[in-house]
Amino acid sequence: xxxxxxxxxxxxxxSKMDVRPGSAFxxxxxxxxxxxxxxxxxxxxxxxxxxLVFTFAWEDSEAKPGHVTVVTVTFADYGDKTKLTLHQxxxxxxxxxxxxxxxxxxxxxRFAEYLTEADTDRATHRxxxxxxxxxxxx
Numbered sequence: 001x002x003x004x005x006x007x008x009x010x011x012x013x014x015s016k017m018d019v020r021p022g023s024a025f026x027x028x029x030x031x032x033x034x035x036x037x038x039x040x041x042x043x044x045x046x047x048x049x050x051x052l053v054f055t056f057a058w059e060d061s062e063a064k065p066g067h068v069t070v071v072t073v074t075f076a077d078y079g080d081k082t083k084l085t086l087h088q089x090x091x092x093x094x095x096x097x098x099x100x101x102x103x104x105x106x107x108x109x110r111f112a113e114y115l116t117e118a119d120t121d122r123a124t125h126r127x128x129x130x131x132x133x134x135x136x137x138x
Contacts, residue, residue, distance in 0.1 A: 004114040005029065007106035010037075021046055025054070040065055049075055056088065067092050069100075084108065 002012040006029040013036065014028040026040045038059040045053035052073045057065035071088045086104055091097040 004110040005107060006110070007103045008110060019043055019046055019052075038063065041068075041071075044070070051075070067096075 001017070002015055005012045005015070005027065009032040010029045012027065013030050014026070016027075017025040019025075021043055024040065024042050026038070029037045029039075031037065040057055040059060041055040043052070043054045045051055052071075054071050055068050056071050057068045059065055069088050069091060071086065074085045076083045076085070086108070088100055088104070091100070
């Protein structure tokens, strides 16, 4: 998760997640300009491989959560791929909603890139293992 979480240019500095209903997460992302952004939440539903529901709140400077929204992520078969749908609500302002939409879009683009790289790495590893000769190590 640390390799793809957050908008383009952001780095995950800290991540603690216990992905079970009633358990919490806390994440710190660093912007390209060096600002730290902490967020936290609680998992409400974890239904493998279909749905993930959790609360989401940015933290203030004293690690207290701000306005809480609920994020629902669903996964569905889509041919030989998976369709991911993300819904987050209810925002205090349209500006907050639009900002989250931009950041989630960027985060999911990074996730797609990560999955593509992981698939390429697995395929390369499989090919190199298929080419190996008995009794030889590669």
